[in-house]
Amino acid sequence: MSPNHHHQRQLELLIVGAGAAGLAAAIRAWDHGIRSLLVVDRDPYPGGILRQCIHTGFGLEYYKEDLTGPEYLARLRAEADKRRIEVMLETTVTGLQEGPRATLISHRHGVVRVDAQAVVLATGSYERTRENLRIAGSRPAGVFTAGQAQQLINLFGYRIGKRVVVQGTGDIGLIMTRRLQLEGYEVLAVFERLRFVVGLLRNKVQCLDDFEIEPQFEHQIVEIHGASRVAGVTVAQIKGCEDEARPVAGTERLVACDTVVLSAGLLPNRELLGLAQDEPIDANLHSSLDGVFVAGNALEIHDLADGASAQGEYAADRAVDRVRGIPLQRTVESHRPGQFRSRWSVPARDVVTTGVVCIVCPRGCILTDEDIRCRRGAEFLQQERRDKHRVTTTTTWIHMNGTRVRVAARSKLPQPFAVQKQIVRQIKHGGRAAQQFEFTDVGER
Amino acid sequence: MSAAGNKAGDPAYSIAIVGGGIVGAALLHELSRYRVRTVLLDKHHDVAEGITKANSGVLHAGFMVPRGSLKARLNVEGIRQYKALARDLGVPVQSCRKLVIAKDDTELPYLRRLLDQGTENRVPGLSLINHRQIRALQPAVTGKYALLSEETAVTLPYQMAIAMAENAVLNGAEVMLNAELTAIGRGASGAYLLHTADGRRVSAKLVINAAGVKADEVMGLLETPAETVYPWRGEYQLLEEASTEVVTMAVYPVPPQSGGGLGVHVTPTVNGGILLGPSAESIADPEDTANTAEVLEALRREAFELVPALAPFQTIKTYSGVRPKLFGSGSPVRFKDFYIRESGSRPGVVNLLGIESPGLTAAPAIARHVIEEFIAPQCELLPNKTWQVRRDPIPRLRHLPQEQQRRLWAQDPAYGDILCHCEQVSRAEVVQAVNNPLGAVSIHAIRKRTHATLGRCQSSFCLGPLSREILRQGYDIGAVARGLPVHPIFEGMETE
Numbered sequence: 001m002s003p004n005h006h007h008q009r010q011l012e013l014l015i016v017g018a019g020a021a022g023l024a025a026a027i028r029a030w031d032h033g034i035r036s037l038l039v040v041d042r043d044p045y046p047g048g049i050l051r052q053c054i055h056t057g058f059g060l061e062y063y064k065e066d067l068t069g070p071e072y073l074a075r076l077r078a079e080a081d082k083r084r085i086e087v088m089l090e091t092t093v094t095g096l097q098e099g100p101r102a103t104l105i106s107h108r109h110g111v112v113r114v115d116a117q118a119v120v121l122a123t124g125s126y127e128r129t130r131e132n133l134r135i136a137g138s139r140p141a142g143v144f145t146a147g148q149a150q151q152l153i154n155l156f157g158y159r160i161g162k163r164v165v166v167q168g169t170g171d172i173g174l175i176m177t178r179r180l181q182l183e184g185y186e187v188l189a190v191f192e193r194l195r196f197v198v199g200l201l202r203n204k205v206q207c208l209d210d211f212e213i214e215p216q217f218e219h220q221i222v223e224i225h226g227a228s229r230v231a232g233v234t235v236a237q238i239k240g241c242e243d244e245a246r247p248v249a250g251t252e253r254l255v256a257c258d259t260v261v262l263s264a265g266l267l268p269n270r271e272l273l274g275l276a277q278d279e280p281i282d283a284n285l286h287s288s289l290d291g292v293f294v295a296g297n298a299l300e301i302h303d304l305a306d307g308a309s310a311q312g313e314y315a316a317d318r319a320v321d322r323v324r325g326i327p328l329q330r331t332v333e334s335h336r337p338g339q340f341r342s343r344w345s346v347p348a349r350d351v352v353t354t355g356v357v358c359i360v361c362p363r364g365c366i367l368t369d370e371d372i373r374c375r376r377g378a379e380f381l382q383q384e385r386r387d388k389h390r391v392t393t394t395t396t397w398i399h400m401n402g403t404r405v406r407v408a409a410r411s412k413l414p415q416p417f418a419v420q421k422q423i424v425r426q427i428k429h430g431g432r433a434a435q436q437f438e439f440t441d442v443g444e445r
Numbered sequence: 446m447s448a449a450g451n452k453a454g455d456p457a458y459s460i461a462i463v464g465g466g467i468v469g470a471a472l473l474h475e476l477s478r479y480r481v482r483t484v485l486l487d488k489h490h491d492v493a494e495g496i497t498k499a500n501s502g503v504l505h506a507g508f509m510v511p512r513g514s515l516k517a518r519l520n521v522e523g524i525r526q527y528k529a530l531a532r533d534l535g536v537p538v539q540s541c542r543k544l545v546i547a548k549d550d551t552e553l554p555y556l557r558r559l560l561d562q563g564t565e566n567r568v569p570g571l572s573l574i575n576h577r578q579i580r581a582l583q584p585a586v587t588g589k590y591a592l593l594s595e596e597t598a599v600t601l602p603y604q605m606a607i608a609m610a611e612n613a614v615l616n617g618a619e620v621m622l623n624a625e626l627t628a629i630g631r632g633a634s635g636a637y638l639l640h641t642a643d644g645r646r647v648s649a650k651l652v653i654n655a656a657g658v659k660a661d662e663v664m665g666l667l668e669t670p671a672e673t674v675y676p677w678r679g680e681y682q683l684l685e686e687a688s689t690e691v692v693t694m695a696v697y698p699v700p701p702q703s704g705g706g707l708g709v710h711v712t713p714t715v716n717g718g719i720l721l722g723p724s725a726e727s728i729a730d731p732e733d734t735a736n737t738a739e740v741l742e743a744l745r746r747e748a749f750e751l752v753p754a755l756a757p758f759q760t761i762k763t764y765s766g767v768r769p770k771l772f773g774s775g776s777p778v779r780f781k782d783f784y785i786r787e788s789g790s791r792p793g794v795v796n797l798l799g800i801e802s803p804g805l806t807a808a809p810a811i812a813r814h815v816i817e818e819f820i821a822p823q824c825e826l827l828p829n830k831t832w833q834v835r836r837d838p839i840p841r842l843r844h845l846p847q848e849q850q851r852r853l854w855a856q857d858p859a860y861g862d863i864l865c866h867c868e869q870v871s872r873a874e875v876v877q878a879v880n881n882p883l884g885a886v887s888i889h890a891i892r893k894r895t896h897a898t899l900g901r902c903q904s905s906f907c908l909g910p911l912s913r914e915i916l917r918q919g920y921d922i923g924a925v926a927r928g929l930p931v932h933p934i935f936e937g938m939e940t941e
Contacts, residue, residue: 007851042866092863094843103847107861107872110854111847129903131682131760138735139764141934148905152935156909158922159936183939222738247738271867271901275687428939 007112012036012323013316014102014116016093016272019048020305021296021312022122023076024062028316030083034323038114039080040091040104045443046080047073048124049147050305052154052442054393054408055175057202060361061306061342068393070408070440072305096121096272100291118291118319121272122312125297128264130224133167135262137223142230146172146263153183154395155406155444161259165233166190167221169208169348171199171303173263178207180261182394182424187211188257191219193238193245196349200303201364204348205357206390210417222247224260232256266301270294283333285315293319300337303347307340314340356384389414394424398439406444409437458482458619459824461639461649463626463663464656465492467606467805468797471812472653474530474609477616479826484647485610485618486639488625491885492610493603493893495657497805499681499734499766501712501720503695504528504538505803506596508563508571509707514782515814517566520803523810524596530809531600534608535838537715543597543695544579546588546751552699556592563594570595585691585754597695601715602805603893608836611882615835620883621645626656629666637793651820654796658731658769664788664796672784672798675773676731679706679723680740680765685901688719688758696751701725706768707802709747711755716868716896719755721748727774728767736763761901771799785811787819795819839877839894843869864914865907867900875911879918886920888912888934908934 013034015022018041026039045051050058053069060066063075080087091106100119104112127145142161144152150172152158164185166177169192180187190208192215197204208215216235223234233255236247270277270287279288287294295315296308321328346364351357355368360376367373367381383389392411397404409427413436426433460476462469465487476483487494507521531538547553556573563571572593574582579591614620624645629652630638636648656663661670697710706725714720724740741763749756771781784798795815804811820826842850842860853860859873878894879886888904888911891897897911898904904911912935916922922938 042863090862092866092869094863094869105850105854105861105863107854107858110858110861111850126902127905129761129905131763131903134738134741136736136738136741136763138733145905148908151906152909152912153939156913157939158909158912159939160934161936223735227732275690 007110009038009112009114010036011038011114011116013038013118013120013319014100014114015039015120015122016102017041017048017122017124017296017298018046018087018089019122019124019296020050020072020076020308021298021315022048022120023080023312024309025120025122025295025312025316025319026085027076027079027083028313029320030085032316032320034320037085039085039087040093041087041089042092043443044090046077046087046089047443052147052150053175053305054154054395054410054442055179056391056393056410058305061304062309066361068408068410068440069305070442071410074440076309093272096274096289096292098290100289116291118293118322120312120315120319121270121287121292121294121298122296123269123272123298125266125301126269127172127266128262130262133220133262133264135221135224137225137234138227140224140226140228140230142226142258143224143260143262146170146176146261149176149261150179153179154408155442157395157397157406161230162186163188163257164259164261165221165255165257166261166263168192168263168265169197169199169204169215170263170265171203173261174199174203174207176261176263177213178211181211182392182421184421184425185259187213189235189255190215191221191235192217193220194218199348201346201348201351201357202359205359205364210388210390220245220247221260222252225254230258230260233260266297268298268300270298280334283331283335284318284328285311285335286318286328291322299335302340303345304342306342307345310340356381383414388417390417390420391415392420392423394427395442396428403445406442407439408442409434409439411437455638455646455648456484457636458484458647458649460484460651460653460820461486461637461647462653462655463639464654464660465489465606465610465620466495466497466655466657467493467602467808468657468800468811469653469655470606470609470613471808472655472815473613473618473620475809475812475816476820477613477618478829478832480829481824481826483618484621484649486621486624486626486641486647488623488642490622490887491890491893492620492622492883493606496766496768497606498603498893499764500602500679500805501681501695501710501723502599502602502714503543503712503805504598504600505806506543506563506570506594507566507568507803507806508559508592508594510566510803511562511780512565514780515785516782516803516807519783519807519810519814521566521568522813523803523807526809526813527600527605527806528598530609531605533834534605534612534836536601536605536608538598538600539713539715540598541694541713543594543697544583544586544588544591545594545697545699546579546586547590547699549589553590555699556590559592568594568596583692583694583696585752586694586696587751587753599695599713599715607881607883607893608838612834612836614882616829616832621647622883622885626663626666651793651795651823653815654794655800657800658767660769660796660798664798667791667794668788670798671786671796672771673773674731674769674771674798676728676733677706677768677770678726678728678733678765679768680736680744681720681722681763682741682744682760683714683762684719684721684755684758685761686717688755689713689717691754691758692719692752698747698751709744711748711752716899718761719758721745721755723766731767731769734765734767736765762899762903768801769799770801783807783811785815793823836882839874841896842871842874864910865895865897865900867902868896868898870895870897872914875914876918879915886915888915891915
């Protein structure tokens, strides 16, 4: 190989991002016969946000099974590995230009220029920060976005505080409300600026109802206090929507805490499109940069990873046509948001709960003695009435061949709800409970 | 007493500088050119932690200050010295130019006054222009007339302070961090004994008080302060990087008559993204750098009057800095010059009070001024013959052409490992920042040196990887936490 080989590559298809959308796109493109194919990802391990999403609820659509994020990822990886799809890790795309031409940088290969016939951007999303919520006050340590807290706790094993206030009831906020409690943090309150729980019904049941947490609706943190570490927050009632939302005078009150977790929603990350990032994406998922397709959360925020994967496949189909020289069906239509939403995706706000919400799958059936829709539902209702059981998940370090490996742990069977915290502690200390758990690598060492 | 103290091991210095802002750092750097034992004390975990890291970053040409004042002389001298020093030390200065906008004819006389004042101060490159010329230069800017200044530039003040302090240390000067001054005593030999909150003591013949918003308090450790330093908070917000396309010059209004400041302006930043602010609010606590909902809203409103096309851009970061002014909100608005004097009753103590705008621009000239007026007469200043620029600036990978990126990577493959994705900061840059000559280890110290965490995600992706890097450099999780004293990001590690 000439040194030049490292500086320049010609590809049929470049996929940016090895998460739920990117890996699915790669597998699909390979199955269409594309072999000159490269997936790049900036992290040291594929999977994107799937790595840190250690809870269940993944794969019901795509794999017809209830998996954790790391398990869903393991399936995708196995498919990609079977096909010998090249995944270049710890590689950052620093620029994307007409062509399409991408500039990559990595410690292994340095700066590499890639000319591809098509590119699929599957670069995920950003979390909205305190600035997006216009939260005033000081800027002490201890303010985290929910996904950031999830990464720090699940992947890195850092303890981020003790007494936590959560803002927002989107799915990540709900998942983290449960996660924090299982990890021994105290969740003092959950605030939501809308009138309903924003996330999925199944998450509301398992993350709030199970823990008897009633979110305070139409409330928002308006000010953060504390010089070096968070000392508390001022919360107020909120009227109006989005940018028009304003606190109602006289409703402010102080909540003492040392940690704030913000779950304020996600914003697609299409930064690589530069000035074109705000231009419409058409029904072929094609951006205004010729040859560049967008899929997954980079295009629109999906509430289940399955939808991101399905969209990745769709984008791959179109990208493959482009590589083959098959003209794309001309369209002036913009892509249809929500097209890949799963039937499993039931938002909490659509449901008035009068019975027991079944959480066996995300469909969220409401079970009563008169209305039981499947065998698993019947079993669930019986168990729920006798003694609430939940699938328990956590993360821990294990040692494999002298290397410290971060793994997600998931109980093989639902565990008694009342002892979940003890079980989680046992897992971290290598206790006997480990025998009832399955472990999946999440890629931190 | 002092001799006894020294025997007990108190390090003895010729000069102690209190405060590691831009002025203290400039003085330390300038003094490192001489064979004189100098120490700088700062109460924070790093230098540049006060208003030096929270201002507009503008190098002023010198037409806003009246002729004959210390401010005018040190500003006009300072901007040239700053630019030269920045070049030597590898600190970015971006020549952006400036427009002071008159909305209508009633504001025109003010621009004429500024032009006259600038001419008196011998500021080059000033001209009055009309709305057509404004539009030709900056299509997005509104206004009927403008004063155009060619010399005005923007810089990264905290990086300048860091560069000066680090280069001084590499040339033999010393920096003591986390050193909050609690008392100043006097030894028998006449030297001053400086006591810190954590029980350290140093002795010094001369004490230079460059403590910014706290300078009157520091002076108060020895005598009744000559002036009260009034804290005036200025809030800012930074718009997302794409806003950079809209306007390339610093755009100022005619200042408000309240006298609090230069008015809410629109400033390009070296790092990308447009800065809005500052407000000017007299506050009680000099360390209260909070932001308020009302002001943040007002900043956007006022800034968008000058440049309406900025309105769609998102704010990615808000912050505020506190100016040390020599008048409060109640006192009559009048020009107050820098107070730079040796104490009458405490010889050898030089107090610098009210070093607000144009203090950043003037800092190198203030340092020269203090040395010539107060230090040289009392202290033999022999040249440090081995002095040189010893500090290699941390390369900013993102802004280098590909060929240079390849060369850096060939030297150290860690340049290929991007840890902060928004700002594209590599592990090689982060490692250099962690191992800085001041020994300042924290996420904030990395941020100021590399710009990691300053982008759109505001650290939500990179806090973990950056913290891990600090651990890999041999520090424990406590270092991430203790870096900012009592600024613990993490409680610790989970049990393995």
